[in-house]
Amino acid sequence: MKFTIIAKEDDHSQNIAGKIRTYLEDFELAWNEEEPDIVISVGGDGTFLNAFQKYTHRLDQTAFVGVHTGHLGFYADWRPFEVEKLVIAIAKKPLQVVEYPLLRLFIYYNDEREPETYLALNEATVKTVEGTFVMDVEIKGELFERFRGDGLCVSTPSGSTAYNKALGGAIIHPSLPSIQIAEMASINNRVFRTIGSPLVLPSHHTLTLKPVTQFDFQVSIDYISTLQKNVKAIEFRVAEEKVRFARFKPFPFWSRVRQSFIAD
Ligand code: NAP
Numbered sequence: 515m516k517f518t519i520i521a522k523e524d525d526h527s528q529n530i531a532g533k534i535r536t537y538l539e540d541f542e543l544a545w546n547e548e549e550p551d552i553v554i555s556v557g558g559d560g561t562f563l564n565a566f567q568k569y570t571h572r573l574d575q576t577a578f579v580g581v582h583t584g585h586l587g588f589y590a591d592w593r594p595f596e597v598e599k600l601v602i603a604i605a606k607k608p609l610q611v612v613e614y615p616l617l618r619l620f621i622y623y624n625d626e627r628e629p630e631t632y633l634a635l636n637e638a639t640v641k642t643v644e645g646t647f648v649m650d651v652e653i654k655g656e657l658f659e660r661f662r663g664d665g666l667c668v669s670t671p672s673g674s675t676a677y678n679k680a681l682g683g684a685i686i687h688p689s690l691p692s693i694q695i696a697e698m699a700s701i702n703n704r705v706f707r708t709i710g711s712p713l714v715l716p717s718h719h720t721l722t723l724k725p726v727t728q729f730d731f732q733v734s735i736d737y738i739s740t741l742q743k744n745v746k747a748i749e750f751r752v753a754e755e756k757v758r759f760a761r762f763k764p765f766p767f768w769s770r771v772r773q774s775f776i777a778d
Contacts, residue, residue: 522557618753636673641665
């Protein structure tokens with residue numbers, strides 16, 4: 515099995531990453547940054563997002579596992595003191611994976627440019643560069659509402675505990691292939707109206723945002739922030755690809771939610 519490690523810059527994470535590399539090489543596993551079968555992230559969920567974005571071109575051949583060096587993470591769910599156990603599991607146990615849904619987005623432009631496409635593990639957000647964000651929101655090609663406000667966040671089920679949660683979105687179990695749309699400060703009065711609650715779309719539905727007054731937007735994909743100019747439409751759907759997590763111990767999703775937000 516070929517492996518690589520993506521670690522946060524701090525000394526603690528770097529030390530743990532060094533230890534994991536030495537142990538795995540002692541077990542004669544090969545370090546391979548280009549074509550790893552397993553990617554081990556050491557840090558937090560932010561580090562895990564980095565690892566994911568680096569290998570989006572080979573998701574069907576790469577599994578991910580995360581060690582957290584700060585607080586418990588959603589993706590990084592192994593603790594530093596469990597590193598020996600993790601290494602033995604990687605080296606000796608058959609690789610078992612669980613798959614979680616991802617978000618696919620396409621950005622279309624008013625000029626000759628080819629559409630851009632991205633995969634997100636957590637979410638994509640769209641905001642204006644300045645002024646009020648005004649977009650027609652279409653679901654399955656039909657106008658649903660004209661949204662005015664700060665922006666919109668479209669998340670995956672596993673990203674529903676991240677930015678989406680801070681926006682009042684629901685926590686969605688990752689066994690439901692879906693995307694969730696959460697509003698950022700919508701304008702609601704007697705003239706302007708939006709649904710006001712988060713929406714969850716199934717995998718056969720598409721969300722399309724069409725700009726009305728301005729065409730330049732700040733589009734974020736997980737931790738990546740991009741400036742998109744002259745946008746014609748942005749389309750979101752459940753991706754065909756899935757992310758594969760290497761699972762060596764049971765750690766049910768709702769236990770992770772409880773331990774992260776209620777009590778350890
Ligand atoms: P960051 O600002 O350094 O980290 C944001 C926080 O979100 C960190 O505490 C991170 O955990 C946590 N997080 C990431 N994915 C999560 C998940 N699926 N469930 C629960 N918590 C999660 O930013 P970053 O490290 O570059 O990460 C980018 C992410 O930040 C975005 O994908 C977005 O979800 C999140 N974000 C949240 C808000 C908000 O809540 N208001 C605003 C902007 C962005 P770790 O400490 O373990 O890394």
